[in-house]
Amino acid sequence: MFDQLSGKLKNVFDKLASRGRLTEGDVDDALRGVRLALLEADVALPVIKKFMAEVREQAVGEQVLKAVKPSEQIVKVVHDGLVSVLGEGEELNLRAQPPVVVLMAGLQGSGKTTTTAKLAKRLKEKENKKVLIASLDIYRPAAQKQLGIVGERVGVDSLEIIEGQKPVDITKRALTEAKKNGYDVLMLDTAGRGDLDEELMNELIAVKKTANPTETLLVADGLTGQVAVDIAKAFNEKVGVTGIVLTRMDGDGRGGAALSMREVTGQPIKYLGMGEGLDALSPFDPERLAGRILGMGDIVEMVEKAQAAISEDDAMAMQEKMMSGKFSLADLKKQITTMQKMGSMSDLLGMMPGMSGMKDKIDPSKLDDKQLVRQVAIIDSMTPIERYNPHILNAKRKRRIAEGSGVTVNDVNKLLKSHAQMQTAMKKLKKMGGLGALAGMMGGKMGKKFPGM
Numbered sequence: 001m002f003d004q005l006s007g008k009l010k011n012v013f014d015k016l017a018s019r020g021r022l023t024e025g026d027v028d029d030a031l032r033g034v035r036l037a038l039l040e041a042d043v044a045l046p047v048i049k050k051f052m053a054e055v056r057e058q059a060v061g062e063q064v065l066k067a068v069k070p071s072e073q074i075v076k077v078v079h080d081g082l083v084s085v086l087g088e089g090e091e092l093n094l095r096a097q098p099p100v101v102v103l104m105a106g107l108q109g110s111g112k113t114t115t116t117a118k119l120a121k122r123l124k125e126k127e128n129k130k131v132l133i134a135s136l137d138i139y140r141p142a143a144q145k146q147l148g149i150v151g152e153r154v155g156v157d158s159l160e161i162i163e164g165q166k167p168v169d170i171t172k173r174a175l176t177e178a179k180k181n182g183y184d185v186l187m188l189d190t191a192g193r194g195d196l197d198e199e200l201m202n203e204l205i206a207v208k209k210t211a212n213p214t215e216t217l218l219v220a221d222g223l224t225g226q227v228a229v230d231i232a233k234a235f236n237e238k239v240g241v242t243g244i245v246l247t248r249m250d251g252d253g254r255g256g257a258a259l260s261m262r263e264v265t266g267q268p269i270k271y272l273g274m275g276e277g278l279d280a281l282s283p284f285d286p287e288r289l290a291g292r293i294l295g296m297g298d299i300v301e302m303v304e305k306a307q308a309a310i311s312e313d314d315a316m317a318m319q320e321k322m323m324s325g326k327f328s329l330a331d332l333k334k335q336i337t338t339m340q341k342m343g344s345m346s347d348l349l350g351m352m353p354g355m356s357g358m359k360d361k362i363d364p365s366k367l368d369d370k371q372l373v374r375q376v377a378i379i380d381s382m383t384p385i386e387r388y389n390p391h392i393l394n395a396k397r398k399r400r401i402a403e404g405s406g407v408t409v410n411d412v413n414k415l416l417k418s419h420a421q422m423q424t425a426m427k428k429l430k431k432m433g434g435l436g437a438l439a440g441m442m443g444g445k446m447g448k449k450f451p452g453m
């Protein structure tokens with residue numbers, strides 16, 4: 001969905017990551033790249049301006065430039081900036097006397113009818129609501145029948161069709177029917193034209209007055225970029241909307257619509273249409289979307305977890321030890337404990353950039369958290385002198401350690417081997433810094449599978 005934008009941003013951040021320590025100039029270079037990427041993604045200019053001002057202020061701050069891994073911190077700053085322009089993820093507001101009315105508006109072909117069925121299905125299945133849907137589209141032949149058909153497919157009742165009835169009258173009949181038969185939600189699917197025109201707006205205003213909807217959702221085609229945003233703005237000014245549904249987000253739109261919508265219209269995006277199927281509707285989740293735009297796994301979540309688990313001083317000290325080759329088994333234990341604080345192995349793997357796809361390919365039994373517990377137990381059974389001088393571990397000592405920790409000598413050997421491999425790997429990991437080094441913890445098997453990790 002955001003492939004192009006993601007690719008451009010990734011290039012910017014890769015370049016930044018190769019730098020190590022960053023100057024304000026490096027950051028400005030990178031931010032120019034981000035700006036260009038947003039422009040090419042068709043994001044509205046005022047939105048880009050606001051975004052850039054906020055992000056720059058954060059990105060050149062002390063905390064970021066002096067961080068252990070400044071480029072990752074900047075990714076996080078950009079991520080947070082994206083979340084901020086995307087706005088809050090708001091659910092449908094159903095807090096009203098039933099039948100709660102949801103009015104669907106938008107241009108012809110934007111996806112109103114499809115979205116009405118998708119949303120009705122969702123309300124029925126996820127919120128256990130009794131939903132009635134009604135079509136007010138008397139202009140397009142068979143439009144009313146189309147709603148009836150999709151309604152049937154999702155198992156939701158639709159209002160009986162009476163030929164020749166006008167939209168406002170259909171609305172009144174739908175309200176009566178919904179009240180009489182105890183429906184929780186009434187969804188009104190309206191007609192759209194190929195273009196914004198007065199007649200359409202006036203009809204919509206009249207229907208809205210009659211129906212007094214709790215939600216007026218503007219359905220806009222995400223593929224149309226800026227046009228979708230302009231249409232939403234016009235609808236909001238003339239009719240008043242309470243939320244936006246962006247459809248065709250499964251296509252290869254440049255993403256500008258999603259990023260500009262909130263800022264330009266002042267209204268929240270509530271759902272994304274993700275396909276033609278009647279299940280293809282996602283609640284709008286700015287955090288997830290920003291993560292996807294950045295295309296870096298959930299690196300942001302990982303940085304947050306790492307920040308919570310390790311203090312910066314600890315991370316620095318650990319990194320120095322690793323680099324100097326003085327990384328003892330006691331340090332390894334500390335690392336393992338940190339990882340346990342950060343989450344399970346498989347969670348962590350899923351969060352590493354470029355590794356999310358690997359998660360499923362790896363035998364989970366080889367990576368489970370029990371293994372970490374076992375490794376800690378082995379290290380605990382060593383004497384302090386052994387922890388700092390593993391080379392003195394002869395067969396007799398290993399047997400003692402194995403017995404003390406309830407494992408086999410083979411397990412002890414495996415731990416020692418992966419510790420030795422880590423020390424070798426540390427040298428290669430220099431440029432990756434503290435977080436990257438954690439990946440070295442994956443030990444022998446991973447090390448071989450993913451050279452460089």
Ligand SMILES: Nc1nc2c(ncn2[C@@H]2O[C@H](COP(=O)(O)OP(=O)(O)O)[C@@H](O)[C@H]2O)c(=O)[nH]1
Nearest residue numbers: 108109110111112113114247248273274275276
């Ligand atoms: N790929 C894709 N197609 C969609 C989506 N939403 C609607 N469509 C398709 O767009 C076309 C027009 O949809 P429709 O609901 O009839 O639009 P309406 O004129 O606004 O009622 C139909 O072929 C739908 O299947 C979506 O999220 N993704």
Ligand SMILES: [Mg+2]
Nearest residue numbers: 112113137143
């Ligand atoms: Mg329709």
